[in-house]
Amino acid sequence: MGKYCFGIDVGGTSVKCGLFQTDGILIEKWEIPTRKENNGEAILPDIAKTILDKIEERKLDKAEIDGVGIGVPGPVNDKGEVLCAVNLFWGFKAVTKELTELTGLPSMAGNDANVAALGEAWKGAAAGAKNVIMVTLGTGVGGGIILDSRIISGSHGAGGEIGHAAVQHDETEKCNCGNRGCLEQYASATGIVRVAKRVMEATDEESVLRGFSRLSAKNVLDAYKEGDKLAAKVMDEVGEKLGSALAVFACVVDPEAIVIGGGVSRAGQPLIDCIETHYKKYAFSACKETPIILAKLGNDAGIYGSARMVI
Missing domain, CATH: 3.30.420.40 (ATPase, nucleotide binding domain)
Structure with a gap:
């Protein structure tokens, strides 16, 4: 070497x-x-x-x-x-x-x-782990699967494309990939805003979110951390989609840790808690206690x- x-x-x-x-x-x-x-x-x-x-x-x-x-x-x-x-x-x-x-x-x-x-x-949040699932929540939703310390890229290079797992089968709007109901449409930064707009349209409930002319995922996450009830509904839906999808992937991979990265992960532990609640509800018994942790290496x-x- x-x-x-x-x-x-x-x-x-x-x-x-x-x-x-x-x-x-x-x-x-x-x-x-x-x-x-x-x-x-x-x-x-x-x-x-x-x-x-x-x-x-x-x-x-x-x-x-x-x-x-x-x-x-x-x-x-x-x-x-x-x-x-x-x-x-x-x-x-x-x-x-x-x-x-x-x-x-x-x-x-x-x-x-x-x-x-x-x-x-290798050197970040899951240092030393041989089996890891990572999800990056940014403009889109990226994913990576490490098995026995090796990247799983698959036969078309599409291994770990977690963002394009179908999580909502009756979705009418198209994802950028051409399919409908992809995880990316709900759990990315743009997806969180999309979910928020839908929730706001469906109710008259008061919320600080209604005061923004151009709503961002950060606005939603900040409001969620401040205890805004409508933001809590939004993040419950996002957490449900992401947590249940991760439970399916964990059944396949059985990772030592699930790492959450990307710009949205700057929301910190409240985001992890939101995902974990739903993950534990759907995860197979052997995988229920798999830790969901924040990425450490950033860019x-x-x-x-x-x-x-x-x-």
């Missing part, structure tokens, strides 16, 4: 980069812009350049570097190929082949949510998980 490796996390606006020792110590992290013009053709060359520049700047020997791990927002198959990454304007992209050709280093690629889960299982989960892939 070498001394060093790189962890890369490709986002829609910036690429997060980390130089790690192979024992998991983060030596340095930095960011470069994600240049998406011309179907994102500059993204991988830009990443290769910043890696090679860092090797030169720190006078590292390539023989001491285990490789580069990269997390991208889209399904990644076991050959390191992305079939489509909509937010990067990529169609098919042989990510690891291209990155290895550009850097001269071995490389591995994974879906960004799966990679974040691996980071949390660094992706670079940690990417580094872990190549070690």
Whole structure:
């Protein structure tokens, strides 16, 4: 094993980069812009350049570097190929082949949510756990499943797509994926607002939520923590959808821990309590006491998980 490796996390606006020792110590992290013009053709060359520049700047020997791990927002198959990454304007992209050709280093690629889960299982909230489910609640709902310390990506790269589990079979509005009734439509930041608007339309009950011209998930969660009754109804519905979905996934995976991350998780323990109440109601007896915990690595989960892939 070498001394060093790189962890890369490709986002829609910036690429997060980390130089790690192979024992998991983060030596340095930095960011470069994600240049998406011309179907994102500059993204991988830009990443290769910043890696090679860092090797030169720190006078590292390539023989001491285990490789580069990269997390991208889209399904990644076991050959390191992305079939489509909509937010990067990529169609098919042989990510690891291209990155290895550009850097001269071995490389591995994974879906960004799966990679974040691996980071949390390695050095984050579930450090030391071999079996972990992670859910990221952001603009959408991402998920990652770690079994025996390995990412489960599946045969189409769609392993752990928790956000697109069907949880409401009579939903009339479409999810971004084209289906109806996906978890993402209720438990994401945009989903929470959607649920809140529906609850407000269905009742005349007074609430601080009615005072916002542009309601946000943070408004709903803050009101919930302050004891607002209408916000409590909203979060009970969100918790029911998320808790019951996690109970189904726990039946399949039987994780040591379930980690909740993403922007919505900043609501903290009240959000966990809300999910846990419903999870315990639906979970199989052997899984009822599985801890549901808040992610710890924040925006660094992706670079940690990417580094872990190549070690």
